[in-house]
Amino acid sequence: MSKRIKIGIIGCGMVAGSHVNGYLDHPQHAEIVAVCDTVEANVKRRHAEVLSGAASRAEAAKAGAEKADAALWAEYANNGVKIFSDYNEMLRECDLDAVSLALPPFVHEPATVAAAQAGKHVFCEKPMARTATEARNMRDACDAAGVKLAYQSGGTCLDPTSYAIRDYVTSGKLGDVYYGRLTSYRVRGRPNVDMFGYGRWFLHSVYSGGGTIYDTGVYLINRSLYLLGSPQPATISGIAYRGMLPEYTGEEINDVEEHVSVFVRFTNGMSFTYENGWSSNMAGQPQGIFIFGAKGSFSNDKLFLEKGEWDTDDQGNRRRYQGNLVETPLALPDGPFPDKFRDFLDACNSDAQPVSNGDVGLKVTEIMSGALLSAKLGREVSVEELYELEGLRAEPIPGWHIP
């Protein structure tokens, strides 16, 4: 029987609701014991949501087969959930096994390192960090403390199709996999420019790390690395653009990219192009992940195998090879697959790593940060020099405060 992981949620803004529901949905494996936010109204709202969510689940489960779950949800009313405004205090005073970070990117590293040093497992929102240096500090702090680090993009890999594609690619059935391409565009989907109600930090690179690549590209980069068997980036070349209409007219600082194109070479010889925008005037372009192998390809989730044959002349001499791509059903493994919260909870209770762990998050962050550094320098950068130069990407702007 696995241990019920005691969770403290840090950050109670917009995305925290999914953390509350994510853990309440696994009553046998998780118990939310504390919530923390510097803003009182936010922490109170999520606190009330944990208690009401547990109560309504308990009520609904009474009638059904989930009687054991009902009892666990009902316990919330007696045990309560503690409220904190300072996560260091929460780490000191609260009996926790893990923290769940629903914080803006600029707080991911300090909160992860503090939690790891306090011996707590960490589930962190995406993007894992603003810079590769921060991501490496987070990974190293968790490894040194012997705690697990998961970050939110795991949801892009935890399904039978992703598992089957990765298996196909890494087992060699697709032949030599030499190249991949990822395209992902929104027409108008810039937080706080075209879509409102997001945190002030989204458009300010010092706090967010970057724009579209850190917000939306991060998911598909994560999935593409998973599908390719987690290759290590070696060099990165990127361009970035901001200037789409309508212009941003708000008063906050907006210095993040709206489009990015990136070319990555991996140490194993594969390469990949990533094209991502959260405001693009592009229609009719196929979007998704495309993987090129010597024996076939994946066009999104469809497998195509090359089944050509030779034309011969009357004497049986080979004349011309007629290549032919045949869509081929992909054998899917039996489920069920865990969701990203359950994947993290299972890792806390075992020797396994979460699917999107610190090592994967570090590679994704190297690509994102490397792309924007390369765009700034106007040349390709190696991952080695990224760690020396990425401080050039942005300097904090004095006097700009996040509420």
Ligand SMILES: NC(=O)c1ccc[n+]([C@@H]2O[C@H](COP(=O)([O-])OP(=O)(O)OC[C@H]3O[C@@H](n4cnc5c(N)ncnc54)[C@H](O)[C@@H]3O)[C@@H](O)[C@H]2O)c1
């Ligand atoms: N909003 C979304 O749709 C969405 C979706 C998926 C992932 N995410 C990711 O989730 C993370 C959070 O995003 P959000 O939209 O919820 O942001 P948000 O600004 O709505 O919420 C962040 C919360 O963190 C709190 N906070 C900031 N510093 C703190 C500190 N030192 N200690 C305690 N609390 C602190 C803020 O007061 C705020 O309540 C980001 O990394 C984001 O990329 C957001």
